Amino acid sequence: MRHIIGHLNPDTDTIASAIVYEDFLTQKGVEAKAYALGHLNNETKFIFEKFKVIAPDHVHELPKDSEIILLDHNEEGQSISNLKDLDIVEIIDHHKVKIETDKPISIYIEPLGSSCSIIAKKYFENGAELSKTNASLLIAGIISDTLFFRSPTTTQTDRDLVEKLNEIAQIEDLEKFSLEMFSAKSDLGDMPIEEVVKLDYKIFEFGGENYGLGVMETTSKDYGLNRKEELVEKMKEIKGKDGLAGVFFSIIDILEEKSYTLTSGDEETEMFSKIFDAENQEGVLFVDNLISRKKQIVPKFEEYFKK
Numbered sequence: 001m002r003h004i005i006g007h008l009n010p011d012t013d014t015i016a017s018a019i020v021y022e023d024f025l026t027q028k029g030v031e032a033k034a035y036a037l038g039h040l041n042n043e044t045k046f047i048f049e050k051f052k053v054i055a056p057d058h059v060h061e062l063p064k065d066s067e068i069i070l071l072d073h074n075e076e077g078q079s080i081s082n083l084k085d086l087d088i089v090e091i092i093d094h095h096k097v098k099i100e101t102d103k104p105i106s107i108y109i110e111p112l113g114s115s116c117s118i119i120a121k122k123y124f125e126n127g128a129e130l131s132k133t134n135a136s137l138l139i140a141g142i143i144s145d146t147l148f149f150r151s152p153t154t155t156q157t158d159r160d161l162v163e164k165l166n167e168i169a170q171i172e173d174l175e176k177f178s179l180e181m182f183s184a185k186s187d188l189g190d191m192p193i194e195e196v197v198k199l200d201y202k203i204f205e206f207g208g209e210n211y212g213l214g215v216m217e218t219t220s221k222d223y224g225l226n227r228k229e230e231l232v233e234k235m236k237e238i239k240g241k242d243g244l245a246g247v248f249f250s251i252i253d254i255l256e257e258k259s260y261t262l263t264s265g266d267e268e269t270e271m272f273s274k275i276f277d278a279e280n281q282e283g284v285l286f287v288d289n290l291i292s293r294k295k296q297i298v299p300k301f302e303e304y305f306k307k
């Protein structure tokens with residue numbers, strides 16, 4: 001039995017790709033089951049309601065030596081808590097490669113806009129049968145990760161795949177669908193502040209130390225900016241509690257393609273301003289056209305720490 005695991009603080013891409021890959025493997029006669037490493041965000045919930053999909057089971061750890069497939073991530077800090085005790089048999093991802101394995105395994109990594117793109121390619125290349133619901137889920141994952149093709153991570157392959165998938169999914173107005181997804185994602189109500197920070201949050205190792213990088217992709221940036229003090233206080237707490245060198249939280253205006261970053265302290269503010277040439281607007285670090293953690297934020301940090 002292969003356990004398909006997306007990353008912690010799951011997003012639509014990680015959940016959708018895991019669910020659809022379960023179907024792909026099942027068609028191939030491989031026993032597999034998709035899991036979620038945490039609660040679904042509002043965008044994913046919206047998608048599930050719209051396409052009448054049942055959410056995958058939650059899991060926090062698995063029995064020793066369980067076979068697992070890592071989807072949409074390959075870093076230990078972003079994965080299941082007892083990863084070290086488990087048997088990784090396959091990785092499918094579109095992030096930078098970090099992991100070391102102790103035996104040869106299947107790895108499918110491609111610099112596409114989403115993991116759902118890689119899964120979609122597998123279906124088309126293998127002539128596997130793709131249901132209307134699964135095609136819709138893959139489209140949702142691609143739209144979510146590429147911010148409907150706005151992100152610099154977008155490739156022509158992603159656009160072509162959405163067109164091909166929509167021959168099956170038959171979503172009438174993709175633009176309208178994307179706006180519905182983004183507004184579901186932006187609707188956070190009175191969500192506890194720690195959950196806001198951890199909404200889309202990953203740990204990265206730079207220069208031998210761990211940093212927390214959270215992003216909030218939104219169509220209503222004021223929600224985040226209005227909770228600035230609370231956010232910063234919570235980020236400082238997380239930094240101390242989790243033994244991090246710093247925590248950054250970027251509010252990303254999807255439609256305007258601009259970002260507003262908060263930090264866990266003065267040193268972090270100075271560092272971020274230096275790296276991104278940010279404009280400090282009363283503690284909010286404004287950068288135009290900075291919207292992708294994967295393709296813009298993380299590589300710039302890496303470059304900074306190499307020096």
Ligand SMILES: [Mn+2]
Pocket residue numbers: 013014072094113114115145
């Ligand atoms: Mn992804």
